[in-house]
Amino acid sequence: MKTVLMVAEKPSLAQSIAKILSRGSLSSHKGLNGACSVHEYTGTFAGQPVRFKMTSVCGHVMTLDFLGKYNKWDKVDPAELFSQAPTEKKEANPKLNMVKFLQVEGRGCDYIVLWLDCDKEGENICFEVLDAVLPVMNKAHGGEKTVFRARFSSITDTDICNAMARLGEPDHNEALSVDARQELDLRIGCAFTRFQTKYFQGKYGDLDSSLISFGPCQTPTLGFCVERHDKIQSFKPETYWVLQAKVNTDKDRSLLLDWDRVRVFDREIAQMFLNMTKLEKEAQVEATSRKEKAKQRPLALNTVEMLRVASSSLGGDAWRLYEYITRHFIATVSHDCKYLQSTISFRIGPELFTCSGKTVLSPGFTEIMPWQSVPLEESLPTCQRGDTFPVGEVKMLEKQTSPPDYLTEAELITLMEKHGIADASIPVHINNICQRNYVTVESGRRLKPTNLGIVLVHGYYKIDAELVLPTIRSAVEKQLNLIAQGKADYRQVLGHTLDVFKRKFHYFVDSIAGMDELMEVSFSPLAATGKPLSRCGKCHRFMKYIQAKPSRLHCSHCDETYTLPQNGTIKLYKELRCPLDDFELVLWSSGSRGKSYPLCPYCYNHPPFRDMKKGMGCNECTHPSCQHSLSMLGIGQCVECESGVLVLDPTSGPKWKVACNKCSVVAHCFENAHRVRVSADTCSVCEAALLDVDFNKAKSPLPGDETQHMGCVFCDPVFQELVELKHAASCHPMHRGGPGRRQGRGRGRARRPPGKPNPRRPKDKMSALAAYFV
């Protein structure tokens, strides 16, 4: 029996479609990646009995990236990214092993039916699936068609069955338009991002410039927020005047009337109208009207509308979102809300005033969406033209026009949708500009641009406004649509568009000083920021510590910048100096419960030995005799990672810690010891360095009056008690196979050079770790 492989865009769709087509009789199992399932059933295809295998991918199988060597920011000129730098397709999510999964399931299949979403991205994924699967499928005989595309617009029995009955072919042009989009986004986004990041990085001390990204969706998104900011800034409030009248309709009831002129901006004119009306004792009814009106039930909910609603009345609560979606659905099939709008027009002297009220006739959909209901209002008096009511009062109010507020997320979503920014990715772009420090989310989910966001957008306006205008995306989209429709050649469109942006890029690079001028206004140059922290080894002057990311030390005398480890605190390390370059050491710490190590600012940026890399602290330094180095403080091989060494943290007392210099393993040991030293002697069993510990006299855990003890942290029975190694002895690799299975890295002659993996590691490292320290 022949086999038909069918592939949907996501696991839930594969299941729904398989259930419909098999009429519920199917057997399912999880695929090798654990994420996708395979649903099997038998049926007929092309007039023969077949076995169906319905499965799915998880979105795109592949992603586009530059070849590895073009991802080195300091080696590649961003201008090269427009054409020279070759790209390659990589698996979008290596953990999912999607290509292998598809090949395992596709091997030996005879036909393939593509059930990917019916949009351009889906069409592109069709070809990603075919690239993976066609080579392992059975070959067609005599030119028989084996590749089919199902086109459907809803997951209903009729739609799915119709699609299956009228299979077509995947559309290569649509897929190509997505290939072009991917390449444009990658080349343009990365080139601009790398250039502006590198240009502004390290120039200003109070600018978080770890990443200044640019993208055809995120930059216009930021543009919308800054545009509103500019409107607020340039807003000049104006004073205006309003007349307000009250008429008494009953003994103890009065009606508030709105002035038909609404407002005037000239005080004297307003005063004149007031004078003409305030002496009047009666208001005469000019006209009345009653109109039946309808408030329309909502249209069917789509993703963007849901995002908008979720951002403005709902929280992040899944249940409330579910409730909203169901209520919205019921509302779409309910009746409109019907109400009566009554209006009474009054004349007081020469001036006209109006009041209106609404009375609900039938609530319709507002019953299921009560927040949409027409508010209850006091009913208007029944009257007719010519009736008069006594005037209660007429007064003049002074008011001011007020600026618009910052954009709400809901308004931003509307703007993005209007300019064709893909709906599913809208929250991603908003999140992007928040994470990049371009905007902050204020109360009411309003987006307020930061100084950085404002300077960037104003800079683009100054140099090339098209870079920030929303048309940047829609114009490119237009070109891409020509590819999709087969009206334009993929290569030509790609080449032409890249050429346009390459020119824009070069112009931007040449004009960057224009943006820099704006930066100078908002940010302080490096030399003027930061606080003095540690001394430079070259000039022996204090360097300044700049805390803003990327945190770094700056020597204004030598005009040198030294990067530091991120995401932790930095302080001076007892004014100790590096024996190699005389720089004062600093101490990095990830917090009191984490780990810490000293580092030399110079060595951290300029590794002193061949076996060291940039970004290494003293705990990875192979200096043979410096008291802070790995050689002097290393104890033995890490129990968890391949290449790490457990190093004594010399600053951790009195609650001493030993931490791995590569991974996050931290071991707590020897409370109440006032000194812990790493001895030159090594353990005769495991070759780890021995620790020499002096305990506090009053709190010494040692037998008798002893305060000092030297031993192996892994093997010594006294120390095992103190680091709770009680049963570790039997789990520790040293104790499993006798002397023949010795390992660990002590400081003795048998030590392996750092970084070299141990060839005989215990298999279950996690259980060993748990036995020691947890």
Place this chain on the structure above:
DNA sequence: GCAAGGTC
């Protein structure tokens, strides 16, 4: 370290 687009 970068884009945007799928989806987990």
